[in-house]
Amino acid sequence: MRIPFSRSLIAAFATIVAIVSMVMLPKPARAGVLGGFYDPPSPLAPYCLNDGDVIKDEPSNFVLPTQTPYSARRIMYCTRDTNGARVAVTGTVITPELSWAGSGLRPIIGFAVGTQGMGDQCAPSYQVTTANPTEYELAAITALLDAGYGVTISDYQGMGTPGVPSYLNRNALGYAVLDSIRAAQRLTSAFLPAVGPVALWGYSEGGLASGAAAQLQVSYAPELQVAGAYVGAAPANLQQLAQYLDGKPAAGVLLYMVNGMNAAYPKAGFLNMLNPVGRLLASQALNECWVQTLAQHALLQTSTLTNDGRSIPAHFAEQPLASPVNQQLLGLVAPTVPVFVVHTPLDDIAPYQPGHDMAVSWCDRGATVQFTALTAPTHLAALIASVPLALSYIQSRFDGLPAPSNCGNF
Structure with missing residues (x-):
């Protein structure tokens, strides 16, 4: 309907x-x-x-x-x-x-x-x-x-x-x-x-x-x-969410996802993919509310935040990060x-x-x-x-x- x-x-x-x-x-x-x-x-x-x-x-x-x-x-x-x-x-x-x-x-x-x-x-x-x-x-x-x-x-x-x-x-x-x-x-x-x-x-x-x-x-x-x-x-x-948001006005949400997943699954090493700029922005996001994140990180291309130049969604899709990300799937x-x-x-x-x-x-x-x-x-x-x-x-x-x-x- x-x-x-x-x-x-x-x-x-x-x-x-x-x-x-x-x-x-x-x-x-x-x-x-x-x-x-x-x-x-x-x-x-x-x-x-x-x-x-x-x-x-x-x-x-x-x-x-x-x-x-x-x-x-x-x-x-x-x-x-x-x-x-x-x-x-x-x-x-x-x-x-x-x-x-x-x-x-x-x-x-x-x-x-x-x-x-x-x-x-x-x-x-x-x-x-x-x-x-x-x-x-x-x-x-x-x-x-x-x-x-x-x-x-x-x-x-x-x-x-x-x-x-x-x-x-x-x-x-x-x-x-x-x-x-x-x-x-x-x-x-x-x-x-x-x-x-x-x-x-x-x-x-x-x-x-x-x-x-x-x-x-x-x-x-x-x-x-x-x-x-x-x-x-x-x-x-969350895999599809990450792909959908990268480079979009609400791309800063990906920083929240990295921080939240890293805290819940520290052994997976979610921060390891980030270069110095990526680590800085992820750290800053820990202190932001949604209005600030939308204003400061709109259209963020997450490939600029990683050590190998691949996007955060690309890293989420591979092990060892894929397993904890996929555990959040709703509907099963x-x-x-x-x-x-x-x-x-x-x-x-x-x-x-x-x-x-x-x-x-x-x-x-x-x-x-x-x-x-x-x-x-x-x-x-x-x-x-x-x-x-x-x-x-x-x-x-x-x-x-x-x-x-x-x-x-x-």
Whole structure:
């Protein structure tokens, strides 16, 4: 099914681009400098008896463009990294202050954010409370809050907390999202149900995280009552993503990929391919948010960053780097929850074909999938267009309506 892109959504997208272009770029910060709340206790083990345990929390000045009264808590909770080791991750839990008007218990959304950057200052729980936030997810978060849902938003591993972010590392992202829901249910100061219906929501990197969480849920968090998952514009195949972005406006994302993979798989030697310029830019990217990276590394030709003059995608395609990159492939395990997949063939950042193939693969493995192809002209424009569609889909799942599927017809 293909959904037309309206003029009003184009206007909304243009407004967002104009606003972002006028916003002062966040001042770069070295990794680990936020300190304070973002410093995990040491040793961590006594605080992490179970995945999703809340280590600490505090009030948050998380600013949303809504008239709906709400409260927000900044949290630190326990989850796992790519290799299964326990780590501390931060995030935000948002609770509407109006009584839940629906049937049953108030649902909770595990909201997986898209690409934020690599600097600690890019963590949503931090930067949305500052004077110059550049968080493009606020409209979607607000729509969910206005619908009466509790929302829990993970910063992901290494964002705010010490270490390198787990950028596009499938399992680490999925664990972080599922454990953020567990943390929200256990956070007594959030006044959300300890059990009850939940859903997964994510676009772009968040789509990878939401899809990964949907795949992992039955084995990792079977107690969660997941009604459905929204997976938008997921970069489902990192090999194809790397090839697609090299030399393009968002080519700086390849620096994030190198850093994230190197941190998760240090023995593979992801940095070994880089020449001095490449190492310098990769190091600089560790301190950047997405706006800075787009501005400073647009149209980057990664062949200029390697020792042998071949592109970073060419290195990703060969061993020993190919194995860890290929481990992030999404679609090889069928989610047991119904999934709504959205992508535009005109996506200029996350290529359409891998997202389409992911949905087909899920269908072939028996999943209940509704796939929608948008006509939105860009990645960010499709983000805006997908919000009302995803909201309607999730609301229908919470209402207990049969989940639609168009497997075999896309």
